[in-house]
Amino acid sequence: MEVWELKHSKKELRMEKKKKRLNALLTIATLNNNDGRGRLPNSDQEQTPDVQDCSAAKKSKKESAESVSNVDGMDFQNGHENLKDSACNNLSNGDSETQNQDYKKLKAEEKKLISGRKKPNLLLKTPGNQASLSTYVADRVPILFTDVQHLLLNSTIGHKSPYLPLRWCHLEKSNKISHTVVTVVEGVSLYDFCAWESHFEFAKYLPHQLEVVTPSLYSGSTIDELAVIPLTDLEKESLVKEYGSMDAAMETRKDLMSMMRAVFPVKAGLRPNLSSDEIKDNFSRTQLVLSTWQLVEENYPLPLKGKLKTSYSDYKMTKDEYEPVSASSPLFAIDCEMCRTRSGLELTRITVVNEEYQVIYETYVLPYNKITDYLTAYSGITEKKLSNVATRLEDVQKTLIELLPPNAILVGQSLNFDLHALKMMHPYIIDTSIIFNMTGDRTRKTKLKHLAKQFLKKNIQVGANGHCSLEDAVTSLKLVKLKLAKHLAFGDAILKSKQNVEEYDHLKTKHSEYASSIFNQVIPKNKSCLIVGSEKVLESYSKYLKGFHNDDSDSKVKVICENENAAIIDNISNFAKDFNLTLAHLNFESQQLTNVDTFTTLGNWIDKIWENIEDKCLTVVILAGNETCNGAIFIGIKKNKR
Structure with a gap:
């Protein structure tokens, strides 16, 4: 009996050790998993986790790790003595079987956790959460179709994508x-979703729901926005080396295109073709103008929501319509000073300087709200300076609208703050905090006074009287003109660290953005595409499919022409699982959008697609919006329970 008891007590002890070790490892794995989801990589706008929560998590992981160590180093003899006294009772009560069942449950839990790690998952960062439909509309900042395009590239070709x-x-x-x-x-907007939300059943399994800027607001098209991909610097350099210039590459490579996208109303037309004598700079100043993408990243105010009531509803554009920016577009440096009022920071002084450093507009401004802090050490504003001021914000806005030409390039240090203070929007911006970089990190900006000291050998913002808007405006303009007299990489530690300055010389004559198509990225990487839509839709896609689509069964691109929405849905359901990327376009007439049956049918169609796609499929439904209302995007990854 003693031998039998000892044998089984040892067996139970081993089982108990296994359970403890597995429990501890699962605890650590779960904490690590949760920790990872709380901190997203490559996010410079992350939410800082609560310090106590972090400490608690670290403590739990430490205790769990210690428990693993303790189990591994457990004194077997002591464990045996503890179990020996109750061995017979435990066995007679069937606890050995119970322990086996508990161990199997833990192993199943471990398997589930490991399996979950292998499945794709989408996590929103701060800008994604700000665009979420769950965010209050006044605080919501929609994403762009460019953002959607980058997600599609990432899901189709992974980290080989030029943009993530x-x-x-x-x-x-x-x-x-x-x-x-x-x-x-097409044609269905965020307003339609809000009005008929109960009929959009697919929203339940597409959990990421965000507002997206509709291309209709700037005379764009969803097809162009999804298909056109700007070339990276490395791609442009490669083409220049191969063909001699971008113009020669454009002539030879019919898949390349020149494009200019913006969310501002810009007149259609070509930029002036200037001779070398007419160009004042060593390279085109348009190269320093922030892209729409950069304007979004740097929190510049943009007319993103059309006629809808938004957080920028009281902002004004500097022009009703703009001319294309060019190498001859005039520079205007702007600097504003602000004081703190009961409603936040408000404009109290503005200076505008033209390209010849002449002050063309300068005034103090009296806020409507009571000033609580003049911030004199920074603004240079005192109560005395504002004592007889009658100029208000709307007076400044009116003057700037009249003063600035439609192709003006505004220059300044972190000019986004100035434009928010002015409550104005402008498409062409050169920001010295971006084009100059001494840190080697785009998220760490260098102050204007340090840039002035380093590159202009000038001390500014000295003394106890605060900043001077005239001094800051002139300094920003001098920095820009100095860079234009040098080269693109001048003053930029990031560009210098990438390549030698000489390798940027070929970019001097660049006057526009060059692009290829999404198919040029996907097909060469051995991925396949399916495009389904009406004759009109396929005609729009055809210019991006040159050299890819043919009638061969081995073609990596399949095009299906259907003019009926129901037939388009059938084709997606039948063939989408056979292709890496499917792009399909439905279209509704305006009169259909007043009928509840339209949205019930649409919901049923999306359900049908969801039922027929494979596990781990990224599903995206885009309500493209219209001229009066933005669109919405719904994203989900199918995860079958197995």
């Missing part, structure tokens, strides 16, 4: 995505 959606989301395990299905619903 790092600004607004993080796609975990992108290489595990089985395929990507995009259904664009």
Whole structure:
């Protein structure tokens, strides 16, 4: 009996050790998993976790790790003595079987956790959460179609993509995505979703729901926004080396295109073709103008929501319509000083300087709200300086609208703050805090006084009287003109660290953005595409499909022409799982959008697509919006329970 008891007590002890070790490891794995989801990589706008929560998590992980160590180093003899006394009772009560069952449950839990790690997952960063439909509309900042395009590239070709959606989301395990299905619903807007939300059943399994800027607001098209991809610097350099210039590459490579996208109303037309004698700078100043993408990243005010009531509803554009920016567009440096009032920071002084450093507008401004702090050490504003001021914000706005030409380039240090103080929007910006970089990190800006000291050998913002808007405006303009007299990489530690300055010389004559198509990125990487839509839709896509689409069964691109929405849905359901990327476009007439049956049918169609796609498929439904209302995007990854 003694031998039998000892044998089984040892067996139980081993089982108990296994359970404890497995329990501890699962605890650590779970804490690590939660920790990882709380902190997203490559996010410069992360939420700082609560210090106590972090400490508690670290403590739990430490205790769990110690428990693993204790189990591994457990004195077997002591454990044996503890179990020996109750061995017979435990066995007679069937506890050995119970322990086996508990161990199996823990192993199943471990398997589930490991399996979950292998599945793709989409996590929103701060800009993504700000665009979420769950965010109060006044605080919501929509994403762009460019953001959506970057997600599609990431899900289709993984980290080989030239652009990743790092600004607004993080796609975990992108290489595990089985395929990507995009259904664009033309003509349907965010307003329609809000009005008929109960009929959009698919919203339940597409959990990421965000507002997106509709291309209709700037005379764009969803097809162009999804298909056109700007060339990276490395791609442009490669083309220049191969063909001699971008113009020669454009002539030879018919898949390349020149493009200019913006959310501001810019007149259609070509930029002036200037001779070398007419160009004042060593390279085109348009190269320093921030892109729409950069304006969004740097929190510049943009007319993103059309006629809808938004947080920028009281902002004004500097012009009703703009001319294309060019190498001859005039520079105007602007600097504003602000004081703190009961409603926040408000404008109290503005200075505008033209390219010849002449002051063309300068005034103090009296806020409507009571000033609580003049911030004299920074603003230079005192109560005495504002004592007889009658100029108000709307007076400044009116003057700037009359003063600035339609192709003006505004220059300044972190000019986004000045434009918010002015409550104005402008498309062409050169920001010295971006084009100059001494830190080697785009998220760490160098102050204007340090830039002036380093590059102009000038001391500014000295003394106890605070900043001077005239001094700051002139300094910003001098920095820009100095860079234009040098080269693109001048004053930029990041560009200098990438390549030698000489390798940027070929960019001097660049007057526009060059682009290729999404198919040029996807097809060469051995991925396949399916495009389904009406004759009109396919005609729009055809210019991006040159050299890819043919009638061969081995073609990596399949095009299906259907003019009926129901037939388009059938084709997506039947064939999407056979392609890496599916792009489909539905279209509704305006009269259909007043009928509840339209949205019930649409919901049923999306359900049908969802039922027929494979596990780990990234599904995207885009309500494209219209001229009066933005669109919405719904994103989900199918995860079958197995």
